[in-house]
Amino acid sequence: MKYVIVILAGACSFGLLATFVKKAYETGFSVGDVVGSQNLFGVTMLWLLVLMTKRSAKQSNASQAFRITFRQVPLLMTVGTTTGLTGMLYYTALQYIPASFAIVLLFQFTWMGILLESVVERKRPGKDKVLSLIALFVGIIMASGFLGGSHKGISFIGVALGLLSAVTYTLFIWFSGRTAKQVDPIARSAIMLSGSFILAMLVFPPHFIIDGSLYEGLLPWGLLLALFGVVIPPLFYAIGVPRIGGGLASILSAAELPMAVMMSYIVLKETVSWQQWVGVCITLCGIALPELMKRSLIKKIIFSYNKRSVYRWK
Secondary structure: OHHHHHHHHHHHHHHHHHHHHHHHHHHOOOHHHHHHHHHHHHHHHHHHHHHHHHHHHHHOOOHHHHOOOOOHHHHHHHHHHHHHHHHHHHHHHOOOOOHHHHHHHHOOHHHHHHHHHHHHHOOOOOHHHHHHHHHHHHHHHHHOOOOOOOOOOOOHHHHHHHHHHHHHHHHHHHHHOOOOOOOOHHHHHHHHHHHHHHHHHHHOOOHHHOOOHHHHOHHHHHHHHHHHHHHHHHHHHHHHHHHHOHHHHHHHHHHHHHHHHHHHHHOOOOOOOHHHHHHHHHHHHHHHHHHHHHHHHHHHHHHHHHHHHHHHHO
8 A cells, every 4th residue: 555655646746747837838948958857956956866875875785776878878878868768758748639638638647558468568557447447537538628628629639749759758757667576666766867867968068057048937846846747656656656556656656637737726817617627537537446346345355254254163
C-alpha cells in the first residue's frame, strides 16, 4: 500500500503542471522557456539531493546503492529522455489543440501501459485491470470536458503530438522501474533527468539564462515546474514502480487527471461542469478498483481458510 501511495503522489504532482504552465504562458513565456527552466532547475535539485544523501550514506556505511557502472549511466540517461520528450510533446501540443482534448490524448498511456506489459511479459491483464481501464476510459473522457465541447477542425499536428506524448509517458513508466533497480532511487532519478536536461537544451537552447527572462518572472514558474514535474514524479516512480509493476503504475498514474481538473477549478477559476466532476469521481474509482479487488480477494482467501480450519476442528 505504501508504494501505491508513492505512485499516486507522483501522479498528482504531474497533475499540477498544467496549471503552472498556463500561468507561465499567460505571463508571456514560450515553450522553450518553460521546458528549459524546468529541466535546468530540476536536474540541479536532484544532483544536490544526491550529494546530500551520498554524504549521509557514507557516514552510515550504506553507500553501496550509489555505485553505478559505466554501462548503467547511458541506459538511465536514455530512459530519462522519455520524460523530457513527454513534457516537450505535450506542452507543444497545447499550442495546436484545446487542453481538454490534449489531456485525453495524453491519458491514452493508461491502456498503452497495460498493453505493453501484456506483450512484453506475455500474459493477459487480470480482470481487475480490465475493469479499471474501462472505468478510467469513461472517467477520463468525462473529466476532460470533451463530451460537452466543440472540437471541430482539430489540428493533425496537435493530435500526433498528443498521442506521441502518451507513448513516451508509457515508456517512461515502464523503463523507470526496470533499469538499474539496485541503484539508489535519487541517484537513478538524477542520472535519468540529466538525459532529459541534455535533450531539452539541444531542442530548446537556453536563451532564458542570458536574456533576463529568469528575473522577469520565469524563475518561480521554473522552480515550481522543476519540483513537481522533474524532481518528485521520477523519484517517486523510481521508488514505487519496481515494487508494484508498470501495469498498475499506469492505472494509478491516472490520478493526474482529477488533480488537473481540481487545480483548474480552484486556481485558474475555470468552469468545471457536473459531467467533469462525475468523470473525476469515476476516474478515482477506476484507480482504486485494483487495490479494492485485491483486498477483497485476500479477505475471501482468509475467510475460506478459516472456514476449512473450523470444519477440521469440528
